[in-house]
Amino acid sequence: xxQLVESGGGLVQPGGSLRLxxxxxxxxxxxxxxxxxxxxPGKQRELVxxxxxxxxxxxxxxxxxRFTISRDAAKNAVYLQMNSLTxxxxxxxxxxxxxxxxxxxxxxxxx
Numbered sequence: 829x830x831q832l833v834e835s836g837g838g839l840v841q842p843g844g845s846l847r848l849x850x851x852x853x854x855x856x857x858x859x860x861x862x863x864x865x866x867x868x869p870g871k872q873r874e875l876v877x878x879x880x881x882x883x884x885x886x887x888x889x890x891x892x893x894r895f896t897i898s899r900d901a902a903k904n905a906v907y908l909q910m911n912s913l914t915x916x917x918x919x920x921x922x923x924x925x926x927x928x929x930x931x932x933x934x935x936x937x938x939x
Contacts, residue, residue: 830854830928837921837933840913844937848908850923850930858901860926864908866919866935873922877908890916913937 836848861880867873877897878886885897896909906923920932
């Protein structure tokens with residue numbers, strides 16, 4: 829049984845940083861492309877960052893230069909380092925691999 833568990837969300841002031849984690853069981857991350865999505869209230873879920881199994885990364889224009897996706901094969905985990913956060917980054921963030929989704933972690937950027 830595959831399980832993805834996100835953590836690391838919370839309330840942060842504009843300009844602050846957070847690091848999200850996604851830990852997996854029942855699936856080996858290194859074999860798959862892994863994605864971070866987010867969904868803000870009233871908006872569609874959007875792709876934020878991609879980490880391919882071949883080692884490349886890609887980012888939405890809105891987060892390029894501020895967010896970094898990385899993975900730890902030994903821990904079977906993927907991370908999203910988010911810097912220079914703005915209120916527009918407020919959303920539930922989801923880890924996604926193949927057909928599986930985590931439960932999401934809330935990120936709120938507010939003063």
